[in-house]
Amino acid sequence: MSDISIPGVTASKYKTDQLIEGLMKVERIPRNREEEQLKTYKAQQSAWRDLTRLSTTLRDTAKNLFSFNNPFTEKNGESTNDRAVSVSATREAREQSFKLKINQVAAADSFLSSEIPRDGKVPPGSYSFAVGDKTLQFQWKGGTYQDFSDALNRRGTGMLRSSLIQVTPNTRALLIESLKTGEKHRLSFEDDAKTFALDVGLIKKDEANAIETSLSDVYAPPVSNSLVEFSSTARAKDGLVLEYRISWETTEAGETEVSPGASGPVIGTPPVLEWKGITIQNTPSETALTQTAPPQPKVPVTDPSVVSLRSSRGQAMPLPPPPEGELSSDVSINLSEFGDVNALVIHNRNTERSYKIENIIIKDPKASNGYVPVNPVSVAQDARFTYEGIQIVRSTNSIDDLIPGVTLTLQEPTENQETITIKPDTEVAKEAIISLVGGYNRLMAEINILTQLKPEIISEIQYFTEEERKSSEEKLGMMQGDTTLNGIKSSLQRITSGSYPAIEGSALRLLSDLGISTKSNAGGGVDSARLRGYLEIDEKKLDEALKNRMPEIKSLFGLDTDGDLIIDAGVAFSIDSQLTPYVQTGGIFSTRTNGLASRITNSEKKITQLDKQLEDKEDELRNKYGKMEGTLNNLQNQSNSISNFNKQNSN
Template sequence: MPEINIPGVTASRYKTDELIEGLMRIERIPRERADADLQRYRDQQDAWRQLSRQVSALRDAARTLYSYNNPFTEKIAESSDSAAVSATATREAQDQEFSLSVSQTAAADSFLSAEIPEGASVPAGTYGFTVGEKTVRFSWKGGTFPDFVQSLNRRGDGTLRASLIRTAPGKRALLIESLQTGAGQRLGFEEAALDLALETGLIQKNTASSISADATEAQIPAGASQTIGFSEPARASRGLVLEYTVTAQTEAKPPEPETGDSPEETVPGPQIQKAGEITYNGVTIVSADSETALPAEEPVPPPPPPEPVVTGAVLSLRSTRGAAIPLPDIPQEGSQTFTIPLNEFGDVNALLVHNGNTARSVQISGIRIYDPAAAGEFTPVNPVSVARDAVAQYEGITITRPENEIDDLVPGVTLHLHGQTDRPADIRIEPDREAAKETVITFVANYNRVLAELNILTQNKPEIIQEIQYFTPEETEEAEKKLGMMQGETALNTLKAALQRITSSPYLSGDDAVYSLLAQIGISTRADSGGGIEASRLRGYLEINEEQLDSALEQSIQGVKDLFGYDTDGDMVIDSGVAVALDNQVTPYVQTGGIFATRTSGLGNRITETERRITQLDRQLEQKEADLRQKYSQMEGALNRLESQSDSISSFSRRQNSGN
């Protein structure tokens, strides 16, 4: 039985598929070349883009070194007692060191009630709460304590807060606290809230006897003393506070006599009368003075004026044992209000004033003794904390603030009070040298990364990649693909030479420049160091001697700043320095429409053109293959027909022969 062969469906006896594939392999050569070109263009475009990103990062790092936000003007504040007081400084702060003692931190009122039964409820009414000048008032229809607390918290956001504290099984206590610190932010209760506060034991009537001073004002001239007694001893256990205002004034000096107005004093002695005289006929005869052995009278100079005395140690407290306990010094001039916690001085019964100044009078006014926990006629029963101002001594001067964040005392410095100091804390404001160092290191790292990329792209030397130890395996593989990709690219060779020239050139920042070379602050290629020549050091990478950099920043951080950017003509524009020169050099490469953008855009056009050509070649190859298959199919059909005819003729001949 003859073999059935369907052209284009069954395998061809004539191996037309192999013939067609061989012909198409030749036809695909232009297509494969175009595909290789497309991949090469894409790789080059990716390489240009990556280089552009790295150079942009280098430019940004350079600009950071001389811009307005450069790290050399950043300040850091350090405290010798950071647990009690810390500080933050802005770049406007001056380099300085000062001492600060914290007597007390600012606090807010926080009152805890007595235990409340589990099923207790809050009666209906209008509840008013005050914190300083702010008022929270709302109508309550009655309900449980948890619902009341939620209702109060919804309305008291930023002013006050309430919570229920479980003190024992089945027992709770109500805690109401102000969210505003300062002695002027007292927590108060009005209307139904006052009744609730009294019933739950938040507050109670103030029944403690008050203590008054014998005088609320006193004027003490220079050299005078005065004792201002208290109506009863102020016990330390009561936690009372003494408040007073002191005004110091320089007394007017008496007018000094002019020279020659007052005769000099003479030594007193016996008075000898003058001799007599006689006149006769108009002629006067005067007797000679008596002769004595007494010395001539000599003038005695006036006694020297007393040495001027200026002292702030004027006030003290008298203890019940009669000892004088010094109070903070008074100001040299002007007025100052003092708030003195008496529990730090033990039991006292008088205020002592001894003005030892020779030309300053002291006036004391507003003397009062009060209980800081008491709010008017009420006092808290279980105060967790009581509203009070922060009290500190800045360089010996007492200051008070309603908050623990003080930003108006030292320009550019914010003080954060955390607790009481045992001794004066030393606050030091100095440049943030660590931040400056990190920024310089970042600049050098970006520089080396750019230089490594330029070396890889412009040279076909595998050792360049092997020398780079910080590459990851993925980065190493990618670098191997790009090795020597842009040999002969003039723009890249020019850029590399310019970068190496910039980092090795001197930059003078005035006649008194401290540093003029990067090598002076520990940054160099070290290509000329001893111990033989290393190829890696000849490629231009920068190395950092951290000890030398630290020393340069410590000795003159301004000199390091001027090395990277300096205003040579005083026009408020930084126009010289390593960072400025580098920025000016690389900007034409990375700016919009710059060299990198032009190269990337040109490759983009080539990619588009190549893709269009590949599409056209694919259509041509598809048509060519279809034509070949059609022709070979027709050929196979013709051959099959000829073979069939040949078989028919052969069969006919055999039949004829067998018939004969």
């Protein structure tokens, strides 16, 4: 049974499988050759894609250095007291420095109730809460404090907020706070909300004795004094606010006729004598008195400091004058900053200005509609600060409408004036320049790897990962002698070593003036790595240039030389102009990649065709050798039969 052989199924005793495999190996040579070519095409396509990616990155980085959004116009804001005021600046801000003193920061109403029972209930009713001119009103069906607080939070998004604070195991306190800062956003309670707020001790009726003023309006002509008495002393601890409106106008000085006055005693006219037609004139009498000097006109006086507060000790404390150039302004003074005071003093020294102080009132900032909070965590107030000596009032602590391109964030009052400085953001500019140098070096490394068969090129690059190193070894020298890549390398080296036009008065014309160069001639010996065109940065020299020569650096990378508002010169402009034809849609790299894509498609089709031919060939050979084996097996069987027949006859 061991001699049974089925062609194409069992191992052939004639070794036809080995014969077929040997013949197929020869037949597969064109197919294997095409497969190797396909691998080469794919490797080249991958290499061109990497080149496109690296070149595009470098081009985009260069374009960023001379575009409208270039980093050299970015600004950075610095404050001498970051805890009190922080500052941010956009590119629209101009370089400047100014003084700022914060008297108070803006705050929102935040009221805490008295202790309430843990299992207490909020009665049903119509509850209305107002924050400034916005009102929240809803119908409450009754429930626990926690349910009421949750309902208030759901409805008061962006307007007010509520929370419960555990005071003791059995008591809580309800905190209701406005989410809007500023005096105009006072928190008030209406309808059943007012009754509820009174019951839980959020607010109470304002029973404090109001301080009245003896006059509500005062007119102060030139060179005059007036006094506005308070009905009682305004104590500093009460935190009261004095408000009034002040305005002034020029008063024309009347034309006063100045009498020359008498120069001596009046003694009359000397007598005249006439005799026989002859008139004799007597000589006037003389006196020993001197001539009286004519009166001198008054010197004009201009003094904007007109209003003062009188302390309980009788001292006058001047209040800030109205802003220069404004004919009228509203004034709000926090009296707690001036101690105990009892009168407003108007002292107009001006000779040609009259002043009006109107709507004089003293009020409690904590009071709202006749009610004050019982336990105020904070009280709605505006931010008040001086900018270069000018009084500024805002309802928010984020001030973005005072200085173009600058946002101030007030955080706490200051005792002294703080200095805010707006200057170029050197860190952003430095990072952009470093990115350009990094992108340039990475592209040059890729070109060196593809065009040179030198393993040391890869070993010299310290920043490669193990995967990048392995990939680079596979494509080392793949495009050796490629004129396109060699041309790009030469052009980029020429760009980074060339001289460029500069703005007037600038001596910064080379990248090396910034501390950026190949350093190929540094040291006493020759470093082959430095001869490959990589750029190096002298960081100390670059930092110094960024600190003092920002406009010159900007012009080095991109400059409009003909005044048409279009950049037409500079290092970054030249790199962009050099690489754009290669990386743009339909550019040189795209053409190369598309050409390889066509070759890859054709090669894959050819391999598919060759595979079909090889399959058919192998089937043909197996069929032929199978028939041959069958014939040989039949012959062998016939031979065996004859041999067995002869043996039987001989016996």
